[in-house]
Amino acid sequence: MNLSVDLAGVTLKNPVMTASGTFGSGQEYSEFVDLSRLGAVVTKGVANVPWPGNPAPRIAETYGGMINAIGLQNPGIDVFVKRDIPFLRQYDTRIIVNVCGKTTEDYVEVVERLADEPVDMLEINISCPNVREGGIAFGQDTKAAETITRAVKEKAAQPVIMKLSPNVTDIGEMAKAVEAGGADAISLINTITGMKIDIHKRTFAVANKTGGLSGPAVKPVAVRMVYQAAQAVKVPVIGMGGILCAEDALEFILAGASAVSVGTANFHNPYATSEVVDGIRAYMERYGIEDIRELIGAVR
Amino acid sequence: MNLSVDLAGVTLKNPVMTASGTFGSGQEYSEFVDLSRLGAVVTKGVANVPWPGNPAPRIAETYGGMINAIGLQNPGIDVFVKRDIPFLRQYDTRIIVNVCGKTTEDYVEVVERLADEPVDMLEINISCPNVREGGIAFGQDTKAAETITRAVKEKAAQPVIMKLSPNVTDIGEMAKAVEAGGADAISLINTITGMKIDIHKRTFAVANKTGGLSGPAVKPVAVRMVYQAAQAVKVPVIGMGGILCAEDALEFILAGASAVSVGTANFHNPYATSEVVDGIRAYMERYGIEDIRELIGAVR
Amino acid sequence: MAKRKETARILSQESLAPGIYSMWIETEMAEEAGPGQFLSLYSKDGSRLLPRPISICEISKGRIRLVYRIAGKGTEEFAAYKAGDSIPVLGPLGNGFPLEAAENKRAFLIGGGIGVPPMLELAKRLPGEKKLIMGYRNSHMFLKEEFEHEGPLYVATEDGSFGTSGNVLDAIREHDLSADVLYACGPAPMLRALKDYASERGIEAWISLEERMACGVGACLACICQSKEVDSHSQVHNKRICKDGPVFRAEEVELR
Amino acid sequence: MAKRKETARILSQESLAPGIYSMWIETEMAEEAGPGQFLSLYSKDGSRLLPRPISICEISKGRIRLVYRIAGKGTEEFAAYKAGDSIPVLGPLGNGFPLEAAENKRAFLIGGGIGVPPMLELAKRLPGEKKLIMGYRNSHMFLKEEFEHEGPLYVATEDGSFGTSGNVLDAIREHDLSADVLYACGPAPMLRALKDYASERGIEAWISLEERMACGVGACLACICQSKEVDSHSQVHNKRICKDGPVFRAEEVELR
Numbered sequence A, B: 001m002n003l004s005v006d007l008a009g010v011t012l013k014n015p016v017m018t019a020s021g022t023f024g025s026g027q028e029y030s031e032f033v034d035l036s037r038l039g040a041v042v043t044k045g046v047a048n049v050p051w052p053g054n055p056a057p058r059i060a061e062t063y064g065g066m067i068n069a070i071g072l073q074n075p076g077i078d079v080f081v082k083r084d085i086p087f088l089r090q091y092d093t094r095i096i097v098n099v100c101g102k103t104t105e106d107y108v109e110v111v112e113r114l115a116d117e118p119v120d121m122l123e124i125n126i127s128c129p130n131v132r133e134g135g136i137a138f139g140q141d142t143k144a145a146e147t148i149t150r151a152v153k154e155k156a157a158q159p160v161i162m163k164l165s166p167n168v169t170d171i172g173e174m175a176k177a178v179e180a181g182g183a184d185a186i187s188l189i190n191t192i193t194g195m196k197i198d199i200h201k202r203t204f205a206v207a208n209k210t211g212g213l214s215g216p217a218v219k220p221v222a223v224r225m226v227y228q229a230a231q232a233v234k235v236p237v238i239g240m241g242g243i244l245c246a247e248d249a250l251e252f253i254l255a256g257a258s259a260v261s262v263g264t265a266n267f268h269n270p271y272a273t274s275e276v277v278d279g280i281r282a283y284m285e286r287y288g289i290e291d292i293r294e295l296i297g298a299v300r
Numbered sequence C, D: 001m002a003k004r005k006e007t008a009r010i011l012s013q014e015s016l017a018p019g020i021y022s023m024w025i026e027t028e029m030a031e032e033a034g035p036g037q038f039l040s041l042y043s044k045d046g047s048r049l050l051p052r053p054i055s056i057c058e059i060s061k062g063r064i065r066l067v068y069r070i071a072g073k074g075t076e077e078f079a080a081y082k083a084g085d086s087i088p089v090l091g092p093l094g095n096g097f098p099l100e101a102a103e104n105k106r107a108f109l110i111g112g113g114i115g116v117p118p119m120l121e122l123a124k125r126l127p128g129e130k131k132l133i134m135g136y137r138n139s140h141m142f143l144k145e146e147f148e149h150e151g152p153l154y155v156a157t158e159d160g161s162f163g164t165s166g167n168v169l170d171a172i173r174e175h176d177l178s179a180d181v182l183y184a185c186g187p188a189p190m191l192r193a194l195k196d197y198a199s200e201r202g203i204e205a206w207i208s209l210e211e212r213m214a215c216g217v218g219a220c221l222a223c224i225c226q227s228k229e230v231d232s233h234s235q236v237h238n239k240r241i242c243k244d245g246p247v248f249r250a251e252e253v254e255l256r
C-alpha cells in the first residue's frame, strides 16, 4: 500500500503534516509523537528578526474551535537555524519552514538565509490575520500575492508553498495568482478572522480584538476552498482547517488535497497527527485502495 | 426596563427576530413559541414566482453547525401574500419579508407587490450562496450591491434591510456600498459557503456540492463582521450567525447589532427564540441595565 | 397533537441484533402518537446540533419504543445510554399510517431492514386481515417474535438463512400472497419495487420515506421529496417528508 | 517526567464550598508530579476542544487531587461527574515550586482564593519552618483543616468573617510574621502586592501565574507573560506560562 505523495518534487512518506504555529518546531510534541511517522513537520512562522507577538490574552475558545492572535512571536531566523533545524534533522521527516514578514524584503531575507540549510520546502505565510502590517495584506489582493510570490521564488532554493487566506471573495483567483507568480504548491486555509466578546467583562476576549478562527468549526469552509483551489490550479494543494481525525483528512484529500496539515487538533489531542496517519491507512485497507493518489481529488 | 429597539423608524418590542429560511412564515414554530413574544418574524425568502429549490439531500450536519442548499424554494409572492401575511397578522409582532430574486427586476417586482401589504420591513437577500444566478452575485461586488439597493429603494414602500454575504474580502466596504445605495438597515451574516464530503460514498454530502454554513461554528466570524459593519456605517445593523442562546445574542449586541436573528438554533431547540428574549432580560436585570440601547455597540 | 421538545427518561435499552438497539422511553407523547409517526432525538454532544429522526416502533401507556441502527456518531451515542439516563426528544412528528385505508380490506404490512420497526405498532393497531412481510439481511431477525403475535408472518432474508431467500417481493411471490392495500417502510429500492408492484395490481400503497432533516416540523424545507402534484405549501412539486409525510400514497411521490 | 494524555478514573467528587469542588483521580502521573505543576482536563462535549488547566492540590500513591471552582461551562461539566466516571487529562505540566529554594530558610506559603489548593501539596512536601497564610472571600474556608495539619495557619477573609479581616498581607502584618522565602498562588492583584512586599524586604518570591492556554506544552505560544530578561525560546521578553512556569521568580516577570 502506498501512502507517499509528491509535493513539487519532494516526496513525503505520507500526506500528514503539522499546521504551522500549532506544533512549534516539533520539540514539544515529540514527547507524544514520533516525528519520523509524519510526512512533514511545518514549523511556526519565522521572520528575519525576533518578533514579540501580541499581548495576552492571545486565544479564546469558541464553539468547536478557537480564535488566536499570537501575532507571530518567533525567535528570528538566526536562532531558528541554529536550534530548530538541527533538532528536526534528528528525525526522518520532511522539514518545511513557514516564513513570515512585514515587507517583501523581510520574506526574501529569510528565504535567502535558508537557501543553504537542509530544509525541504518553504511555506510563505501571506495570510496571517493577526499582524497589522504585511501578512494578510499580501493574501487578500491578487496582484500583491502574485508579486510577492515572484520575489520569493527568485531567491528560493527550495520549492515554495504559498499559504493562502480564506478571508477573500474568490479563493480560486488567489490560487491562480500565486500559481502565475511561480508557486510550486499552495496551502490553505489559514485562519478566518473572527471575534469573541466577553459579555460579563464587556470587552474583547483576545487583547488584539480580532483573532483567527481555526478548528473543526471551519472545516466545511476549508474543504470548499481546497476544492475550489484544486479546480483552479495545476500545482498541488495542501489542505488544512479543522482536521481532528483521519475522516476529516480524507475529506480534504478527496476534495483535491495532495497533503494535509493538522493544527488545532494537537491541542485537543497531542497524538492527533500520528492517529491521522493510522486512520488513513485503515481507510485504505477497508476499501482496498492501493495508492493514496487514487483518492486525491476523487470527488468532483 | 426597556428592551425595545428602533430599526429605521420601526419599533421592535425586543431585539429578537427569526433568521430567514429557518422559521418558515412562523406557522410551524407557532406550535412552540408565542410569536407575539418576538421582536419580529423574518420570513423565508420569497420571489416573484414559485421556486422549486435544489434537489435533495439539501442539508448536512457539520461540526457545531450545518450546511444547507435549499435553493430558496418558495411559493411565490401571490400565495405568500394571500396565506402567510394574514397568518402573521394574527400576532403582535413585526413582519419582515425576506425577498429573493435572480434579476434586479425580480426583486423589484416583489417589492412593488408588497407596497400595499401590511408588512413592516423588507429584507433583501443578495447573499444566498445556493442559487446559481442572482443572489450572491449582488452580494460580492460593491457596485452591484449599491445598484440593486438603489433600485429596490426606489420602489419600496417599507424600510429596506440589505442582507450581506460573509463571503467577501472586506465586509466594511460592502456595508458602505449598500448604505450609499440607500439601505435603511443592514443584516448579516448570511451563510458561509462550505462543503462536506461523504468519504464512504465518495460523493458530496449535499446534492448541490456546496452549501451555506450556519450555526454556532460561524459565530466568531459573524460577530467580527457585525462589529466591522457597525463601525463602517451609520444605519442600524442586525446581527446573526450561530446564536444559540441569550449570551450569544448579547455578543452581537455589544459588538454593535441593534437587533439579532436566531436561525439554525431553532432546529436544535424550537423554543430558542423565546428563550433568547428571556435571557437578555435576565442579563439586564443581573447587571442593572435599564435600557438595552446602553448595550448596543458598547464594546469598542 | 401538540408537538413539543422534552427531556425523556430512558426506561430500558437493549441490543436486538448486532448494531440494532431497542430503547423504551417515558413520554406523554405516547398518548398522542400513532404508528408511522416519528420522534427526533437530540445528541448531548454540542458538536452535533441536528436531531435524529427515529420512527415509533411501539407505544404503550406513557411509553414509546424506538428501534434503531447505529449508522453514525449520533446513534452510537444513543446506544451508549442506559436505563435511567435522559434524552431530549422532539415529537410527535409526521403524519403516520392511515388506519382507515385498510378498513374492510386485506392489508400487507411490509418492512425491510431498519424499516421493520415502524410496522410493529401498525400491526398492533390495524384491525382486519393482515399479512406481515419482513425482510432482513440475515438471520438476525429483530422483532420477529413480536410480529408473530400480530398475524401471519412471512420472512425473507437476503442471505437465505431463514424464510424466503431474497427480498420481500420474493416472499410475496413464494407464498402467493395477495392484498388490497399495502403499508411499507424500508430502503428506497424496496419502496420503488413495491410502488411498481402495487400500481401493476391496482393496490393502494402507503410508503414511509426518509430524507435528512433539520427542523423536523416543516419549516426549513430540507427534507423534500418530489411529488406528482403541485404541493400546497410551496406550489412546486416538493412535499416535506417531515410534515406532509413521512407516509405518502405511493402514486403521490417520485422515488429516485 | 514524560507528559501524556490519558483517560483517568474519577475516584471521588465532593463540593467543599459553594461552587468549589474537589476531585480525586486515579493516574500514574501521581508518581512523577509535584506541587505547583498542573493537569489539563478535557471536556467530553465536542463543542469545547481546549483543555482546562487545573493545579495539583494533593498527591498520594497513584492518585491526584484537583480542587477547582466552577468558572464556566467546562468546570461546570467536570463538577457533574461522579466517582467511577472517566475524564481525559493531560499532564503532568509545568515546572512546579522549587522545594530546594526553602532549604534552611523560613518560608511563607500563601494562597488566595482558588490559589489556595496548590499550596497544600507544597505544604506537605516542604521541610523546615513554614507559615501558611490563606486568604478567602468569606467563611467558606475550603481545605482549612488540611492546612492546619501542615503548620501554623493564618487566615484572612475579605468579609472579616474569620481570622484577619482583609487580605493575606493584612494577615502577615497583623501577626507580624516574617520569612526568607515565599511561595504564592492567587489572583493577580495579590501577586503584585506580594512581589512588591518581597522586593522591599529582599525576600525570594516564587509565584504561580495563570493565562489562557491552548496546547499546555509550550508549542503554541498562547500563554505568555512578560519576562524581564530575553527568554530563551523566542528571544523576546515572553515566557510561556505552561512550560517555563507556571511558577516564576517574581523578579523574572512583569505582572500586569
Ligand SMILES: Cc1cc2nc3c(=O)[nH]c(=O)nc-3n(C[C@H](O)[C@H](O)[C@H](O)COP(=O)(O)OP(=O)(O)OC[C@H]3O[C@@H](n4cnc5c(N)ncnc54)[C@H](O)[C@@H]3O)c2cc1C
Residues within 6 Å of the ligand: B060, B061, C038, C050, C051, C052, C053, C054, C055, C056, C067, C068, C069, C070, C071, C072, C073, C074, C075, C076, C114, C117, C118, C209, C210, C211, C212, C213, C246
Ligand atoms: C422519518 C425517518 C424515520 C427514521 N426511522 C428510523 C428508525 O426507526 N430506526 C433507525 O435506525 N433509523 C431511522 N431513520 C434513520 C435515522 O434517522 C438515521 O440513521 C440517523 O439520523 C443517523 O444518525 P447518526 O448520527 O447515527 O449518523 P450520521 O451519519 O453521523 O448523521 C449525520 C446527519 O445525517 C442525518 N442522517 C444520516 N442518515 C440518515 C437517514 N438515513 N435518514 C435521515 N437522516 C439521516 C442525521 O440525522 C444527521 O443529521 C429514520 C429516518 C427518517 C427520516
Ligand SMILES: Cc1cc2nc3c(=O)[nH]c(=O)nc-3n(C[C@H](O)[C@H](O)[C@H](O)COP(=O)(O)OP(=O)(O)OC[C@H]3O[C@@H](n4cnc5c(N)ncnc54)[C@H](O)[C@@H]3O)c2cc1C
Residues within 6 Å of the ligand: A060, A061, D038, D050, D051, D052, D053, D054, D055, D056, D067, D068, D069, D070, D071, D072, D073, D074, D075, D076, D114, D117, D118, D209, D210, D211, D212, D213, D246
Ligand atoms: C496553570 C493554571 C492552573 C490553574 N489551577 C486552577 C485550580 O487549581 N483550580 C481552579 O479552579 N482553577 C484553576 N485555574 C483556572 C482554570 O483553568 C479556569 O477556571 C478554567 O479553565 C475555566 O474553564 P471553564 O470552562 O469553566 O470556563 P470558561 O470561561 O467557559 O472557559 C473558556 C476558556 O477560557 C479558559 N479560561 C477561563 N478562565 C481561565 C483562567 N482563569 N485561566 C486560564 N484559562 C482560563 C478555559 O480554559 C477555556 O479554554 C488554573 C489556570 C491555570 C492557567
Ligand SMILES: Cc1cc2nc3c(=O)[nH]c(=O)nc-3n(C[C@H](O)[C@H](O)[C@H](O)COP(=O)(O)O)c2cc1C
Residues within 6 Å of the ligand: A019, A020, A021, A022, A044, A045, A068, A070, A072, A098, A125, A128, A163, A189, A190, A191, A213, A214, A215, A216, A218, A240, A241, A242, A243, A261, A262, A263, A264, A265, D214, D220
Ligand atoms: C495558535 C495558532 C498559531 C498559528 N500560527 C501560524 C503561523 O505562525 N503561520 C501560519 O502560516 N499559520 C499559523 N496558524 C494557522 C494554522 O497553521 C492553520 O492554517 C489553521 O489553524 C487551520 O488549521 P486547523 O484548524 O487545523 O488549526 C496558526 C494557528 C493557530 C491555531
Ligand SMILES: Cc1cc2nc3c(=O)[nH]c(=O)nc-3n(C[C@H](O)[C@H](O)[C@H](O)COP(=O)(O)O)c2cc1C
Residues within 6 Å of the ligand: B019, B020, B021, B022, B044, B045, B068, B070, B072, B098, B125, B128, B163, B188, B189, B190, B191, B213, B214, B215, B216, B218, B240, B241, B242, B243, B261, B262, B263, B264, B265, C214, C220
Ligand atoms: C435552512 C436554512 C435556510 C435559509 N434560507 C434563507 C433564506 O431564504 N433567505 C436568507 O436571506 N437567508 C437564509 N438563510 C440564512 C439565515 O437566515 C442566516 O443568515 C444564517 O443561517 C446564519 O444564522 P444562523 O447561524 O443563526 O442560522 C437560511 C439558513 C438556513 C440554515
Ligand code: FES
Residues within 6 Å of the ligand: C212, C213, C214, C215, C216, C217, C218, C219, C220, C221, C222, C223, C224, C240, C241, C242, C243
Ligand atoms: S426537516 Fe425542515 S422541513 Fe422537513
Ligand code: FES
Residues within 6 Å of the ligand: D212, D213, D214, D215, D216, D217, D218, D219, D220, D221, D222, D223, D224, D240, D241, D242, D243
Ligand atoms: S498553552 Fe501553548 S505555549 Fe502555553
